[in-house]
Amino acid sequence: MSISISIIGASGAVGSTLATHILRSDLLGANDRLQLVGRGVPASTARLLATRTDLLDAFDQERVDIEVVPEIEDVDGDIVVVCAGGTISAKAMDRRLLGSANLPIFEQIADACAAHVPGSIFIVVSNPVELAVQVLSSRLGRHRVFGMGAQQDSLRFARAIAKDLGISRHDIRASVLGEHGQAMVPLWSTVELKFMDPALHGVLSQLKDLSAASPLMDRVIALQKQVAELLLAEEIAEAYEAARKALPDARIMVEPMITGHTMHSTPNATANATLHCLAATIRNHHVRVHGQVSLQGESLGLEGICGVPIHLTRAGWTAAPLPRLTADERMHVESSARSIDNYLRSVYSHPDQAIALS
Incomplete structure (x- = not known):
C-alpha cells in the first residue's frame, strides 16, 4: 500500500532537512509520495521547486514521487508533518514566547487540515509543540495528533548519559516527559542499559546518585546563568564545555540554549526525532516512542497536553506502559502538566501577548 507524507513548512530549515532524512531512509519507495507544502507566496513555491530538483538529483533512485504544492489547502498526505511557524532566536530562547505569534498559524493549518484531510495522522514539530497539539x-x-518534542528530548537524554558512559546511545533507554521546554522532566528511573556490564552499571548508579543529591532546577538555573554570561561574550566553545561538565539531566535543558544562540534551530536532531515517529507510524510495529498528546487520563491519570510514552500506528497513538516512577518523578510530571495547562490558558486569554508562565 502506497504512503504519502506531507511537510507543511518544507521550505524552512527543519522541513527541508526532514525531507532529506526521509529520502535517505528506507521509509518511502516507488509509488510513495513526499509532498512539499508552500506558504502560499511565490517565493516559497520557487524555493520548493528548486529543493525538489535538488532532492531528485540526490535520491531519485528510490523513485519516490516528490510533489510541490503552493497552499496548505492543497495538502492531501496520509501523514502530515507540521513544521511551519516562527522559531526560537537569540532574543526568544523560551519556546513559550513563540505562542502568540504562532497561534494564528496553527489555527489556519488546523482549519485547512480539518476541511481537507481530517483522517490523516499529524506529527507536530512546530513550537510551542504543546500549543500546536492543543489547536490541532x-x-x-x-x-491522530502528537508532537515529537518528547522523543527529541528523550534521545538527547539518552545521548548525554551514553556520552558519560562512553557507549552508544543505542545501548541506553531513557525517557523525558512533560513539556518540550523548561518544564521537561528527565526520568532517571527509566534509564537502563540494554546489556549487562557491572562496571557501567556502577557508573550509571553514581550518575543517578549525583543527580538526586541536589534539585535539578537549582542546577539548571546555575548552569543557565554561567552559560548566558559566556554567550554574551560570544565564548561559544566555553559555553559548550560548561554544559558538558554538567550532569546529563541539566545538560539537556541548557545545551539547546547554546545551539539556539548560534543556529536558531536544531534541524538534524529535530528531523531525526521526527523520523523515529514516522517510522513507528508507518511500520505499525508498536515501538515505544515519546510524544506530546492530548490526554484524557490514559497516562498517569493526566488530563490535557503532556509528553508521555506512546505507541504509534497508522491509526494514531495509544498510551504506552510506563515503569513505576518515584514519588518525586510523578510529582514533577504532574507539575509539568499543570504548567503546560496554565500556559495554554494564558495564550488563549491573551493572544496578542507573548506570555511565558512557569
Whole structure:
C-alpha cells in the first residue's frame, strides 16, 4: 500500500532537512509520495521547486514521487508533518514566547487540515509543540495528533548519559516527559542499559546518585546563568564545555540554549526525532516512542497536553506502559502538566501577548 507524507513548512530549515532524512531512509519507495507544502507566496513555491530538483538529483533512485504544492489547502498526505511557524532566536530562547505569534498559524493549518484531510495522522514539530497539539487536537481526532518534542528530548537524554558512559546511545533507554521546554522532566528511573556490564552499571548508579543529591532546577538555573554570561561574550566553545561538565539531566535543558544562540534551530536532531515517529507510524510495529498528546487520563491519570510514552500506528497513538516512577518523578510530571495547562490558558486569554508562565 502506497504512503504519502506531507511537510507543511518544507521550505524552512527543519522541513527541508526532514525531507532529506526521509529520502535517505528506507521509509518511502516507488509509488510513495513526499509532498512539499508552500506558504502560499511565490517565493516559497520557487524555493520548493528548486529543493525538489535538488532532492531528485540526490535520491531519485528510490523513485519516490516528490510533489510541490503552493497552499496548505492543497495538502492531501496520509501523514502530515507540521513544521511551519516562527522559531526560537537569540532574543526568544523560551519556546513559550513563540505562542502568540504562532497561534494564528496553527489555527489556519488546523482549519485547512480539518476541511481537507481530517483522517490523516499529524506529527507536530512546530513550537510551542504543546500549543500546536492543543489547536490541532481541538479540530481533529486527538489520537491522530502528537508532537515529537518528547522523543527529541528523550534521545538527547539518552545521548548525554551514553556520552558519560562512553557507549552508544543505542545501548541506553531513557525517557523525558512533560513539556518540550523548561518544564521537561528527565526520568532517571527509566534509564537502563540494554546489556549487562557491572562496571557501567556502577557508573550509571553514581550518575543517578549525583543527580538526586541536589534539585535539578537549582542546577539548571546555575548552569543557565554561567552559560548566558559566556554567550554574551560570544565564548561559544566555553559555553559548550560548561554544559558538558554538567550532569546529563541539566545538560539537556541548557545545551539547546547554546545551539539556539548560534543556529536558531536544531534541524538534524529535530528531523531525526521526527523520523523515529514516522517510522513507528508507518511500520505499525508498536515501538515505544515519546510524544506530546492530548490526554484524557490514559497516562498517569493526566488530563490535557503532556509528553508521555506512546505507541504509534497508522491509526494514531495509544498510551504506552510506563515503569513505576518515584514519588518525586510523578510529582514533577504532574507539575509539568499543570504548567503546560496554565500556559495554554494564558495564550488563549491573551493572544496578542507573548506570555511565558512557569
